Amino acid sequence: MQQLLKKMNSIVALNAEEETIVSGYWKEKTLKKGDFLLTNGAVCRTDNYVLQGSLKAYFIDPETGTEEIFYFAIEHWWATDIDSFQKQIPSRYNIQAIEDTKLLQITKESFEKMLLEVPRLERFFRIILESYLATLQRKIITNQIHDAKVRYLDFLKEYPLIAERFPNYLIASYLNISPEFLSRIRKK
Amino acid sequence: MQQLLKKMNSIVALNAEEETIVSGYWKEKTLKKGDFLLTNGAVCRTDNYVLQGSLKAYFIDPETGTEEIFYFAIEHWWATDIDSFQKQIPSRYNIQAIEDTKLLQITKESFEKMLLEVPRLERFFRIILESYLATLQRKIITNQIHDAKVRYLDFLKEYPLIAERFPNYLIASYLNISPEFLSRIRKK
DNA sequence: CGGATCGTTGATCAACTTCAACGGTCGTGG
């Protein structure tokens, strides 16, 4: 919980009382490698903060059946379908643990209560959303502008740690390239 | 201004005093067709709410020089590079009026002051961000899953008004298709 | 009427996918 409080404090500065309130709302949860946190069609009941481990968010191409990774979530980041969580509507995608993973979770009702008790956090979550948004925006732009090779090189530069942590076929999926083609790119 | 207040009230219910404060911060601005609201490399100084008209947000492919439309902004929506606005860093894209356009604008400093005076609005903007994010998410997913034909049909179903309001070459750019290929798709 | 602006059509071309096969490595059980 300290990790999350620290992150919050880096943006909105909570006092001790607020920290206690907030801490009460989050529960720890463990996932084993391969466990699902969310599946397509289900409602995303909790907001999830990653303490340890990693997950992939992906959807299935209905024609080919292949998985298309949308984003990776690692330590200090979120693994939540925000749209599904906020509106409590079915999700369009899946979230699954790549490694053994430890999370902090909060349900939607608790989330709303927490915001009422600590309204300062509205600002925190607004700012978190902004960086999420910036990431998605960048993803769209680079996907459209650059060809597969440049996308891969960009990725290596931007996320060198992820690149070495995950197998290439996951990276390929994230970059929207077939594993075979990524392999050919890597030959240089 | 009434339009914007109404939108805010639909989410956070401001009282009369708050409405007056908020109203004081936003200024009206008019753009002629073709005018730029933001250009690549410049900092997005204002948050912009569209009262009337329409704009396109796009970036230029450095190799081919073609414009790739990222999103359209029409009445009741925003025409702001949020990442650039919030961090006051150079933008990666351009925003340009497609038609004569009327906006409400607020500078970053005013924006922050306004939030301090009316903290309730943190929630409003958080929720606005969430729908923005959901839109981007959907765009990424459909771009990856569907081929050009399905993307176009989806677009027609999702945004029939935009489809008839804008010329096809803009739609093509938004869908990440060449105008020629869109024309071939339309022959069916 | 003349020039933009936009859509269409045909021909060629490039990026990337798909399919199939193979090889290397690693962990597990006999």
Place this chain on the structure above:
DNA sequence: CCACGACCGTTGAAGTTGATCAACGATCCG
């Protein structure tokens, strides 16, 4: 300690989607 799969990356050949280039038409508007 070896053998067997599972898992992952690589390679080759063929196939597709959609881009590009170039030309032509249609429409609109000053």
